[in-house]
């Protein structure tokens with residue numbers, strides 16, 4: 001299926017900047033306000049003297065080459081030049097609207113606890129942080145909400161004592177023309193590490209990535225190291241940090257693999273996608289499971305899947321709460337107990353042998369009682 005057009009979509013989320021970053025955010029907002037007001041002031045004078053309008057482009061040149069060269073205005077250069085430039089273009093735009101008689105004469109921006117600035121350049125997103133030009137790595141309060149790829153630009157804003165980032169992401173815009181729907185798909189994504197589909201695809205066979213194998217090996221090595229450290233010592237704590245970082249890296253790669261697999265599935269335009277009903281509260285009561293549950297961030301993942309299905313008008317089904325997808329034989333329909341550690345479904349009735357997750361995903365696909373989520 002060919003994917004032609006793209007569209008920009010905004011994602012806004014709260015950030016948790018450190019004290020130095022907060023200082024820089026305030027400073028950038030202040031500088032942008034100063035430059036904006038300077039532009040308004042300059043052109044106001046020109047307007048009153050019936051002189052020609054000074055464009056944002058020319059003002060920007062003057063600001064860089066003349067104004068901020070003076071000792072007392074050097075601080076303008078302390079913040080992102082992209083942010084300053086955008087602020088000038090905003091002021092330029094305000095005048096242009098006024099000239100077109102769309103708005104009143106541009107106003108000065110007042111000092112306040114609210115403000116924002118624009119950034120463009122290399123922006124990298126991870127589950128828990130966003131790397132921004134000049135600000136560096138900023139913690140995200142809501143983990144995993146912003147897509148990892150194709151972030152084009154962003155606006156950082158302050159709302160009192162809270163801070164936000166709104167990123168523009170380039171996303172595929174699918175042609176409206178109806179492509180033929182393909183067979184429905186069941187996805188088993190419970191508490192296990194992997195995602196399995198009724199087509200036999202899984203993140204397990206995706207994740208033969210060398211990077212992941214390397215990281216897993218490294219994790220084992222570091223864990224052995226930790227076991228040799230004296231509990232509570234400085235070295236022990238240091239070693240723990242190394243391990244946490246590795247865990248995080250692995251988690252992100254796996255999450256990314258899952259997203260890729262899901263994208264691959266929805267791009268085939270199936271009639272429906274069925275997932276299981278995850279009794280999250282029940283799982284959290286089980287300590288062994290709750291840890292991996294947190295790692296997967298399942299709630300977020302389902303929401304993401306729902307969005308992808310909505311975009312493509314695919315019916316997303318959630319099987320009934322008591323539908324025993326892992327206990328039924330997908331071959332003959334017989335049922336048997338399947339404790340979590342049993343990885344192979346070996347049917348006593350018809351002799352079918354299938355990976356536990358594959359069997360469950362086929363059953364999900366066949367599920368007749370479900371709730372439609374899209």
Ligand SMILES: [Zn+2]
Nearest residue numbers: 329332347350
């Ligand atoms: Zn059977």
